[in-house]
Amino acid sequence: LHGRLDQVVCMDCRQLQPRSSYQDALLQANGGWRHRHAPAAPDGDADLHGVDFSTFQVPPCPRCGGILKPDVVFYGENVPRPRVDAALQGLLASQLLLVVGSSLMVYSGLRFVRAARAQGLPVVAINLGATRADGDFTLKHAGPCAPALEALAQALAGARAPAGSVS
Structure with missing residues (x-):
């Protein structure tokens, strides 16, 4: 973004x-x-x-x-409109919004949380501290991003393993 x-x-x-x-x-x-x-x-x-x-x-x-x-995009600059539009289009095709390592203190990221909630999508966050959208999350993991993402990737890989396989 x-x-x-x-x-x-x-x-x-x-x-x-x-x-x-x-x-x-x-x-x-x-x-x-x-x-x-x-x-x-x-x-x-x-x-x-x-x-x-x-x-x-x-x-x-x-x-x-x-x-x-x-x-x-530095503070005071705008995210390019085509990039925002592409992200919103991606959100329309999504089943969930995952926010990783963002305080969401600026609107450029917060807009996607608001759009996801308006679509009825769950919003999950991984972040160490408080965010501007803490009240909007379906689930929040308060911890470092890298280990949480590694655990999530392993869990998803295990969930996709064929029946009878060892993961």
């Missing part, structure tokens, strides 16, 4: 390119930065405290010279 960190998009011409090729261009333009390391945050960002960025070169879009950014 909110995009992909493995690609970058030009804010002018909308051309997409792999993040890895942009990373190569960044290193080529800023070879002296190659030795710097910072832990990656969950959002793909990194913090380098006390570093002077005044000489850092940001390569432009190779097609039009525009500014490139990760292909994600």
Whole structure:
């Protein structure tokens, strides 16, 4: 819904390119930065405290010279309408909505919970903390997402095993 960190998009011409090729261009333009390391945050960002960025070169879009950014929806931006429409169409063909790792504090995700409830669909959530839709869930697992999804995948695989098989 909110995009992909493995690609970058030009804010002018909308051309997409792999993040890895942009990373190569960044290193080529800023070879002296190659030795710097910072832990990656969950959002793909990194913090380098006390570093002077005044000489850092940001390569432009190779097609039009525009500014490139990760292909994600940042706060204050809108989810592209075609993406919202496709998700709503998918919801119409669904039997359940599963929310994973979202507080649903912004409407871009909350709208799907509301739409699912309006369709009479069950809404299940896996999330560590409170969400804006806690009152709308049919079921909520309060815990880390990865182990819960692994257990769910194993349970579903076992439920699909043919009679008499060992899973």
